Amino acid sequence: DEADEQSHFDELIAAEQRIEPRDWMPAAYRRTLIRQISQHGHSEIIGMQPEGNWITRAPSLKRKAILMAKVQDEAGHGLYLYSAAQTLGITRDEMTQQLIDGTAKYSSIFNYPTPTWVDMGAIGWLVDGAAIANQVPLCRASYGPYGRAMVRICKEESFHQRQGFEILLTIMRGTDAQREMAQDAVDRWYWPSLMMFGPPDDQSPNSAQSMAWKIKRFSNDDLRQRFIGMVVPQAEILGVTLPDPELHYDADAGRWNTSEIDWTEFHEILAGRGPMNAVRLQNRRAAHEDGAWVRDAAAEYTRKHAARTAE
Numbered sequence: 360d361e362a363d364e365q366s367h368f369d370e371l372i373a374a375e376q377r378i379e380p381r382d383w384m385p386a387a388y389r390r391t392l393i394r395q396i397s398q399h400g401h402s403e404i405i406g407m408q409p410e411g412n413w414i415t416r417a418p419s420l421k422r423k424a425i426l427m428a429k430v431q432d433e434a435g436h437g438l439y440l441y442s443a444a445q446t447l448g449i450t451r452d453e454m455t456q457q458l459i460d461g462t463a464k465y466s467s468i469f470n471y472p473t474p475t476w477v478d479m480g481a482i483g484w485l486v487d488g489a490a491i492a493n494q495v496p497l498c499r500a501s502y503g504p505y506g507r508a509m510v511r512i513c514k515e516e517s518f519h520q521r522q523g524f525e526i527l528l529t530i531m532r533g534t535d536a537q538r539e540m541a542q543d544a545v546d547r548w549y550w551p552s553l554m555m556f557g558p559p560d561d562q563s564p565n566s567a568q569s570m571a572w573k574i575k576r577f578s579n580d581d582l583r584q585r586f587i588g589m590v591v592p593q594a595e596i597l598g599v600t601l602p603d604p605e606l607h608y609d610a611d612a613g614r615w616n617t618s619e620i621d622w623t624e625f626h627e628i629l630a631g632r633g634p635m636n637a638v639r640l641q642n643r644r645a646a647h648e649d650g651a652w653v654r655d656a657a658a659e660y661t662r663k664h665a666a667r668t669a670e
Protein backbone atom coordinates (compact mmCIF):
# COMPACT_ATOMS: atom_id res chain seq x y z
CA ASP A 360 0.00 0.00 0.00
CA GLU A 361 0.91 3.69 -0.07
CA ALA A 362 2.69 3.66 3.30
CA ASP A 363 4.91 0.77 2.18
CA GLU A 364 5.67 2.53 -1.08
CA GLN A 365 6.56 5.69 0.80
CA SER A 366 8.89 3.89 3.20
CA HIS A 367 10.58 2.05 0.32
CA PHE A 368 11.07 5.41 -1.44
CA ASP A 369 12.48 6.96 1.76
CA GLU A 370 14.90 4.04 2.10
CA LEU A 371 16.14 4.47 -1.46
CA ILE A 372 16.73 8.18 -0.90
CA ALA A 373 18.50 7.55 2.42
CA ALA A 374 20.74 4.94 0.79
CA GLU A 375 21.73 7.33 -2.05
CA GLN A 376 19.97 5.08 -4.57
CA ARG A 377 18.34 6.48 -7.65
CA ILE A 378 14.65 6.83 -8.29
CA GLU A 379 13.80 5.66 -11.82
CA PRO A 380 10.77 6.50 -13.99
CA ARG A 381 8.81 3.33 -13.22
CA ASP A 382 9.41 3.53 -9.46
CA TRP A 383 6.72 4.75 -7.10
CA MET A 384 7.36 8.33 -6.00
CA PRO A 385 5.42 10.87 -3.94
CA ALA A 386 3.24 13.12 -6.11
CA ALA A 387 5.01 16.22 -4.76
CA TYR A 388 8.44 14.78 -5.69
CA ARG A 389 7.19 14.21 -9.24
CA ARG A 390 5.74 17.75 -9.38
CA THR A 391 8.89 19.43 -8.13
CA LEU A 392 11.02 17.51 -10.62
CA ILE A 393 8.73 18.43 -13.50
CA ARG A 394 8.92 22.05 -12.34
CA GLN A 395 12.69 22.18 -12.01
CA ILE A 396 13.61 20.06 -15.05
CA SER A 397 11.17 21.83 -17.39
CA GLN A 398 12.35 25.27 -16.19
CA HIS A 399 15.91 24.11 -16.72
CA GLY A 400 15.07 22.88 -20.26
CA HIS A 401 13.29 26.16 -21.07
CA SER A 402 16.36 28.06 -19.86
CA GLU A 403 18.56 26.19 -22.31
CA ILE A 404 16.16 26.82 -25.19
CA ILE A 405 15.65 30.53 -24.42
CA GLY A 406 19.37 30.73 -23.62
CA MET A 407 20.19 30.18 -27.29
CA GLN A 408 18.93 33.67 -28.12
CA PRO A 409 21.37 36.05 -26.39
CA GLU A 410 24.30 34.35 -28.11
CA GLY A 411 22.48 33.45 -31.32
CA ASN A 412 22.36 37.23 -31.72
CA TRP A 413 26.12 37.24 -32.46
CA ILE A 414 26.58 34.20 -34.72
CA THR A 415 26.31 36.23 -37.94
CA ARG A 416 28.66 38.89 -36.59
CA ALA A 417 31.37 36.79 -34.93
CA PRO A 418 34.78 38.40 -35.54
CA SER A 419 36.35 35.41 -37.34
CA LEU A 420 35.48 32.08 -38.92
CA LYS A 421 36.97 30.27 -35.92
CA ARG A 422 34.93 32.31 -33.42
CA LYS A 423 31.82 31.71 -35.49
CA ALA A 424 32.35 27.94 -35.57
CA ILE A 425 32.90 27.85 -31.80
CA LEU A 426 29.83 29.98 -31.08
CA MET A 427 27.63 27.91 -33.38
CA ALA A 428 28.79 24.72 -31.66
CA LYS A 429 28.02 26.24 -28.29
CA VAL A 430 24.51 27.35 -29.23
CA GLN A 431 23.84 23.91 -30.75
CA ASP A 432 24.96 22.33 -27.46
CA GLU A 433 22.33 24.44 -25.69
CA ALA A 434 19.63 23.12 -28.02
CA GLY A 435 20.86 19.61 -27.19
CA HIS A 436 20.72 20.31 -23.46
CA GLY A 437 17.16 21.56 -23.81
CA LEU A 438 16.21 18.35 -25.61
CA TYR A 439 17.80 16.01 -23.05
CA LEU A 440 16.08 17.93 -20.29
CA TYR A 441 12.69 17.83 -21.97
CA SER A 442 13.19 14.07 -22.46
CA ALA A 443 14.04 13.67 -18.77
CA ALA A 444 10.90 15.64 -17.81
CA GLN A 445 8.78 13.49 -20.16
CA THR A 446 9.68 10.39 -18.14
CA LEU A 447 7.66 11.98 -15.32
CA GLY A 448 4.45 12.14 -17.33
CA ILE A 449 4.38 15.58 -18.94
CA THR A 450 4.50 15.87 -22.73
CA ARG A 451 6.86 17.97 -24.79
CA ASP A 452 3.81 19.76 -26.26
CA GLU A 453 2.56 20.71 -22.81
CA MET A 454 5.95 22.09 -21.82
CA THR A 455 6.30 24.06 -25.05
CA GLN A 456 2.81 25.46 -24.63
CA GLN A 457 3.59 26.63 -21.07
CA LEU A 458 6.74 28.35 -22.34
CA ILE A 459 5.11 30.19 -25.23
CA ASP A 460 2.06 31.10 -23.12
CA GLY A 461 4.46 32.79 -20.70
CA THR A 462 3.29 30.67 -17.76
CA ALA A 463 6.56 28.71 -17.35
CA LYS A 464 9.63 30.13 -15.69
CA TYR A 465 13.09 30.06 -17.21
CA SER A 466 16.33 31.46 -15.84
CA SER A 467 16.35 35.20 -15.12
CA ILE A 468 19.79 35.51 -16.75
CA PHE A 469 18.49 35.21 -20.30
CA ASN A 470 16.45 38.41 -20.05
CA TYR A 471 19.44 40.72 -20.42
CA PRO A 472 20.64 42.11 -23.77
CA THR A 473 23.94 41.26 -25.50
CA PRO A 474 24.95 44.57 -27.07
CA THR A 475 28.62 43.72 -27.80
CA TRP A 476 30.76 40.79 -28.95
CA VAL A 477 32.55 40.82 -25.59
CA ASP A 478 29.25 39.76 -24.01
CA MET A 479 29.97 36.32 -25.54
CA GLY A 480 33.08 36.22 -23.36
CA ALA A 481 31.33 37.45 -20.22
CA ILE A 482 28.43 35.02 -20.69
CA GLY A 483 30.76 32.07 -21.19
CA TRP A 484 32.90 32.98 -18.21
CA LEU A 485 30.27 34.12 -15.70
CA VAL A 486 26.93 32.66 -16.82
CA ASP A 487 28.28 29.26 -17.82
CA GLY A 488 30.56 29.35 -14.78
CA ALA A 489 27.50 29.85 -12.58
CA ALA A 490 25.69 27.11 -14.50
CA ILE A 491 28.54 24.69 -13.75
CA ALA A 492 28.63 25.59 -10.06
CA ASN A 493 24.87 24.96 -9.87
CA GLN A 494 24.78 21.88 -12.10
CA VAL A 495 27.75 19.73 -11.08
CA PRO A 496 25.96 18.76 -7.82
CA LEU A 497 22.82 18.01 -9.88
CA CYS A 498 24.74 15.11 -11.49
CA ARG A 499 24.03 13.39 -8.14
CA ALA A 500 20.32 14.29 -8.13
CA SER A 501 18.22 11.42 -6.80
CA TYR A 502 16.14 11.17 -9.98
CA GLY A 503 18.10 8.97 -12.42
CA PRO A 504 17.21 10.52 -15.80
CA TYR A 505 17.95 14.04 -14.52
CA GLY A 506 21.28 13.17 -12.91
CA ARG A 507 22.45 11.24 -15.99
CA ALA A 508 21.49 14.07 -18.36
CA MET A 509 23.46 16.47 -16.18
CA VAL A 510 26.71 14.51 -16.60
CA ARG A 511 26.96 15.22 -20.31
CA ILE A 512 25.57 18.72 -19.92
CA CYS A 513 28.26 19.61 -17.38
CA LYS A 514 31.05 18.39 -19.66
CA GLU A 515 29.78 20.64 -22.40
CA GLU A 516 29.28 23.54 -19.97
CA SER A 517 32.94 23.39 -19.00
CA PHE A 518 33.94 23.80 -22.64
CA HIS A 519 31.53 26.77 -22.82
CA GLN A 520 33.06 28.34 -19.76
CA ARG A 521 36.61 27.93 -21.06
CA GLN A 522 35.73 29.43 -24.44
CA GLY A 523 34.21 32.48 -22.70
CA PHE A 524 37.24 32.92 -20.50
CA GLU A 525 39.49 32.68 -23.55
CA ILE A 526 37.49 35.35 -25.43
CA LEU A 527 37.93 37.70 -22.46
CA LEU A 528 41.62 36.86 -22.12
CA THR A 529 42.16 37.69 -25.80
CA ILE A 530 40.25 40.97 -25.56
CA MET A 531 42.14 41.94 -22.39
CA ARG A 532 45.39 41.61 -24.35
CA GLY A 533 44.09 44.11 -26.90
CA THR A 534 43.71 47.89 -26.85
CA ASP A 535 42.53 50.13 -24.00
CA ALA A 536 39.18 50.47 -25.73
CA GLN A 537 38.86 46.68 -25.84
CA ARG A 538 39.76 46.36 -22.16
CA GLU A 539 37.07 48.93 -21.36
CA MET A 540 34.52 46.92 -23.32
CA ALA A 541 35.49 43.80 -21.40
CA GLN A 542 35.17 45.55 -18.06
CA ASP A 543 31.79 46.97 -19.09
CA ALA A 544 30.55 43.48 -19.98
CA VAL A 545 31.78 42.09 -16.64
CA ASP A 546 30.04 44.97 -14.85
CA ARG A 547 26.77 44.11 -16.57
CA TRP A 548 26.90 40.31 -16.15
CA TYR A 549 28.37 39.87 -12.67
CA TRP A 550 25.30 40.68 -10.55
CA PRO A 551 22.79 38.90 -12.81
CA SER A 552 25.02 35.78 -12.69
CA LEU A 553 24.85 35.83 -8.87
CA MET A 554 21.05 35.97 -9.13
CA MET A 555 21.00 32.77 -11.20
CA PHE A 556 21.41 30.77 -7.98
CA GLY A 557 17.97 31.90 -6.86
CA PRO A 558 16.71 33.79 -3.81
CA PRO A 559 18.58 33.77 -0.49
CA ASP A 560 18.12 30.56 1.54
CA ASP A 561 15.66 32.12 3.98
CA GLN A 562 13.47 33.17 1.04
CA SER A 563 13.73 29.99 -1.01
CA PRO A 564 10.44 28.12 -0.57
CA ASN A 565 11.53 24.94 -2.40
CA SER A 566 15.04 24.41 -1.05
CA ALA A 567 14.45 22.50 2.18
CA GLN A 568 12.22 19.87 0.58
CA SER A 569 14.36 19.55 -2.55
CA MET A 570 17.44 19.02 -0.38
CA ALA A 571 15.65 16.43 1.76
CA TRP A 572 14.79 14.60 -1.47
CA LYS A 573 18.42 14.94 -2.61
CA ILE A 574 17.46 16.71 -5.81
CA LYS A 575 19.39 19.78 -4.68
CA ARG A 576 22.60 18.97 -2.81
CA PHE A 577 23.56 22.48 -1.71
CA SER A 578 21.58 25.57 -0.86
CA ASN A 579 21.29 28.58 -3.19
CA ASP A 580 23.55 30.71 -0.97
CA ASP A 581 26.18 27.98 -0.59
CA LEU A 582 26.44 27.58 -4.35
CA ARG A 583 26.60 31.35 -4.82
CA GLN A 584 29.50 31.39 -2.34
CA ARG A 585 31.33 28.63 -4.21
CA PHE A 586 30.89 30.49 -7.46
CA ILE A 587 32.36 33.70 -6.01
CA GLY A 588 35.32 31.69 -4.74
CA MET A 589 35.80 30.31 -8.22
CA VAL A 590 35.65 33.63 -10.14
CA VAL A 591 37.72 35.85 -7.83
CA PRO A 592 41.11 34.33 -8.81
CA GLN A 593 39.99 34.08 -12.45
CA ALA A 594 39.15 37.82 -12.48
CA GLU A 595 42.70 38.48 -11.27
CA ILE A 596 44.20 36.45 -14.10
CA LEU A 597 42.00 38.31 -16.59
CA GLY A 598 42.76 41.70 -15.07
CA VAL A 599 39.09 42.67 -14.70
CA THR A 600 37.49 44.06 -11.56
CA LEU A 601 34.38 42.46 -10.10
CA PRO A 602 31.92 45.34 -9.60
CA ASP A 603 31.47 44.99 -5.84
CA PRO A 604 33.56 47.28 -3.60
CA GLU A 605 32.41 45.31 -0.53
CA LEU A 606 33.66 41.98 -1.84
CA HIS A 607 36.18 40.33 0.47
CA TYR A 608 36.76 36.99 2.13
CA ASP A 609 35.78 36.95 5.79
CA ALA A 610 38.21 34.35 7.14
CA ASP A 611 36.50 34.16 10.56
CA ALA A 612 33.09 33.43 9.04
CA GLY A 613 34.65 31.34 6.25
CA ARG A 614 32.48 33.19 3.73
CA TRP A 615 32.67 35.85 1.07
CA ASN A 616 31.25 39.13 2.16
CA THR A 617 29.32 40.91 -0.61
CA SER A 618 27.12 43.97 -1.12
CA GLU A 619 23.38 43.37 -1.08
CA ILE A 620 22.07 41.77 -4.28
CA ASP A 621 19.33 43.82 -5.95
CA TRP A 622 16.46 41.38 -5.40
CA THR A 623 13.96 43.91 -6.72
CA GLU A 624 15.57 43.57 -10.14
CA PHE A 625 15.37 39.76 -9.82
CA HIS A 626 11.67 39.83 -8.92
CA GLU A 627 10.88 42.26 -11.74
CA ILE A 628 12.46 39.82 -14.20
CA LEU A 629 10.58 36.86 -12.75
CA ALA A 630 7.39 38.90 -13.15
CA GLY A 631 8.18 39.22 -16.88
CA ARG A 632 9.35 42.83 -16.72
CA GLY A 633 13.08 42.41 -17.40
CA PRO A 634 14.79 44.23 -20.28
CA MET A 635 14.43 41.37 -22.78
CA ASN A 636 11.57 39.17 -21.45
CA ALA A 637 9.07 40.22 -24.12
CA VAL A 638 11.57 39.85 -26.98
CA ARG A 639 12.73 36.41 -25.84
CA LEU A 640 9.18 35.06 -25.67
CA GLN A 641 8.13 36.71 -28.91
CA ASN A 642 11.07 35.11 -30.74
CA ARG A 643 10.26 31.71 -29.22
CA ARG A 644 6.60 32.02 -30.23
CA ALA A 645 7.51 33.05 -33.77
CA ALA A 646 9.93 30.12 -34.11
CA HIS A 647 7.22 27.75 -32.89
CA GLU A 648 4.70 29.11 -35.40
CA ASP A 649 7.26 29.04 -38.22
CA GLY A 650 7.90 25.38 -37.45
CA ALA A 651 4.21 24.39 -37.55
CA TRP A 652 4.45 23.08 -41.14
CA VAL A 653 7.34 20.80 -40.19
CA ARG A 654 5.33 19.27 -37.33
CA ASP A 655 2.30 18.89 -39.63
CA ALA A 656 4.39 17.28 -42.35
CA ALA A 657 5.99 14.87 -39.87
CA ALA A 658 2.59 13.90 -38.47
CA GLU A 659 1.20 13.40 -41.98
CA TYR A 660 4.20 11.28 -42.96
CA THR A 661 3.68 9.10 -39.90
CA ARG A 662 -0.01 8.73 -40.70
CA LYS A 663 0.65 7.74 -44.34
CA HIS A 664 3.48 5.42 -43.39
CA ALA A 665 1.30 3.66 -40.80
CA ALA A 666 -1.54 3.32 -43.34
CA ARG A 667 0.86 1.86 -45.92
CA THR A 668 2.34 -0.68 -43.51
CA ALA A 669 -1.20 -1.67 -42.45
CA GLU A 670 -2.17 -2.51 -46.09
Ligand code: ACO
Nearest residue numbers: 395399402403465466467490554555556557563564565566
Ligand atom coordinates in the same frame (compact mmCIF):
# COMPACT_ATOMS: atom_id res chain seq x y z
N1 ACO B 1 15.51 32.60 -12.61
C1 ACO B 1 14.19 32.37 -12.67
N2 ACO B 1 13.52 31.81 -11.65
C2 ACO B 1 14.20 31.49 -10.55
C3 ACO B 1 15.58 31.69 -10.43
C4 ACO B 1 16.24 32.28 -11.52
N3 ACO B 1 17.55 32.54 -11.52
N4 ACO B 1 15.98 31.26 -9.22
C5 ACO B 1 14.88 30.81 -8.59
N5 ACO B 1 13.81 30.96 -9.38
C6 ACO B 1 12.43 30.65 -9.06
C7 ACO B 1 12.25 29.18 -8.76
O1 ACO B 1 12.06 28.47 -9.96
C8 ACO B 1 11.05 29.20 -7.86
O2 ACO B 1 9.87 29.39 -8.61
P1 ACO B 1 8.70 28.26 -8.70
O3 ACO B 1 8.45 27.76 -7.31
O4 ACO B 1 7.56 28.96 -9.34
O5 ACO B 1 9.26 27.17 -9.55
C9 ACO B 1 11.23 30.48 -7.08
O6 ACO B 1 12.11 31.29 -7.84
C10 ACO B 1 11.82 30.27 -5.69
O7 ACO B 1 13.15 29.73 -5.76
P2 ACO B 1 13.64 28.41 -4.99
O8 ACO B 1 12.66 28.03 -3.95
O9 ACO B 1 15.03 28.64 -4.57
O10 ACO B 1 13.54 27.37 -6.20
P3 ACO B 1 14.40 26.06 -6.48
O11 ACO B 1 14.55 25.23 -5.26
O12 ACO B 1 13.83 25.41 -7.69
O13 ACO B 1 15.87 26.62 -6.83
C11 ACO B 1 17.26 26.83 -8.81
C12 ACO B 1 16.10 27.43 -7.98
C13 ACO B 1 18.53 26.92 -7.99
C14 ACO B 1 17.39 27.65 -10.10
C15 ACO B 1 16.94 25.35 -9.12
O14 ACO B 1 15.66 25.23 -9.69
C16 ACO B 1 17.93 24.70 -10.02
O15 ACO B 1 19.03 24.35 -9.61
N6 ACO B 1 17.54 24.45 -11.32
C17 ACO B 1 18.35 23.77 -12.28
C18 ACO B 1 19.37 24.66 -12.93
C19 ACO B 1 18.75 25.64 -13.89
O16 ACO B 1 17.56 25.70 -14.13
N7 ACO B 1 19.59 26.45 -14.51
C20 ACO B 1 19.12 27.36 -15.51
C21 ACO B 1 20.11 28.39 -15.84
S1 ACO B 1 21.65 27.75 -16.29
C22 ACO B 1 21.66 27.18 -17.85
O17 ACO B 1 22.58 26.60 -18.20
C23 ACO B 1 20.59 27.33 -18.78
